[in-house]
Amino acid sequence: MTDTRLYLITPPKLDPKPFGETLKSALDAGDVASLQLRLKDVPEEDIARAVDVLMPIAQSRDVAFLLNDRPDLAAKFGCDGVHIGQEDTPYAEARAIVGPERIVGVTCHDSRHLAMEAGEAGADYVAFGAFYPTTTKEPKTRCEIDVLSWWAEVMVVPCVAIGGITVANALPLVQAGADFLAVSSGVWDYTDGPAAAVKAFNKLFK
Numbered sequence: 001m002t003d004t005r006l007y008l009i010t011p012p013k014l015d016p017k018p019f020g021e022t023l024k025s026a027l028d029a030g031d032v033a034s035l036q037l038r039l040k041d042v043p044e045e046d047i048a049r050a051v052d053v054l055m056p057i058a059q060s061r062d063v064a065f066l067l068n069d070r071p072d073l074a075a076k077f078g079c080d081g082v083h084i085g086q087e088d089t090p091y092a093e094a095r096a097i098v099g100p101e102r103i104v105g106v107t108c109h110d111s112r113h114l115a116m117e118a119g120e121a122g123a124d125y126v127a128f129g130a131f132y133p134t135t136t137k138e139p140k141t142r143c144e145i146d147v148l149s150w151w152a153e154v155m156v157v158p159c160v161a162i163g164g165i166t167v168a169n170a171l172p173l174v175q176a177g178a179d180f181l182a183v184s185s186g187v188w189d190y191t192d193g194p195a196a197a198v199k200a201f202n203k204l205f206k
């Protein structure tokens, strides 16, 4: 049994009500540690509506609900945490906004240095990527698996692997010691549906 767990990222575009039904089936299919709401370049009211519909679905199933980019809204809406990248609110400011009890995760690309900085500053996890090609976003970097295995061997702060991860290519990341696999299209676009994807990923973690 590995310690790796699934960290879902919402698809780039979604209609909250119908997506909420898809989300319920995915979360009821197996263990999911967390869900990140990642809506880019939308009005705040669209984020608020998605939070209203999706956060209760996640939290009622003990799935942590994180918001991408916006520590202010994460605090305002009562999310369990926020994910920030290198071009978003700096860690110290995000932590001051959300407080000590909420999760703050930090994008560290392929950089051991960025990850050590974030870990020392108090980040709850560091995210490395992209490990594989992805069409969900234009990743700034590609990350080699040895960065992940180095971090898993020498550091205690949890590490997240992200970028183009599918059931078919995930095993090397699990074997390298990733604490979480952050996945979007590998679940929502899975041939047999998101629920089957959650089951298949959890089978890999056994």
Ligand SMILES: Cc1ncc(COP(=O)(O)OP(=O)(O)O)c(N)n1
Pocket: 036, 038, 040, 068, 069, 083, 084, 085, 086, 087, 088, 105, 107, 127, 129, 137, 160, 162, 182
């Ligand atoms: C878990 C996780 N890792 C990395 C990212 C990417 O964050 P960022 O670099 O800020 O890019 P955007 O997602 O904001 O476009 C993430 N969102 N989640």
Ligand SMILES: Cc1nc(C(=O)O)sc1CCOP(=O)(O)O
Pocket: 009, 107, 109, 128, 129, 130, 131, 133, 134, 135, 136, 137, 139, 140, 141, 162, 163, 164, 165, 182, 183, 184, 185, 186
């Ligand atoms: C949001 C995000 N950040 C990345 C990074 O490299 O930091 S890759 C990525 C896309 C994740 O979606 P998918 O699982 O569909 O590839």
Ligand SMILES: [Mg+2]
Pocket: 068, 069, 083, 084, 085, 088
């Ligand atoms: Mg960001």
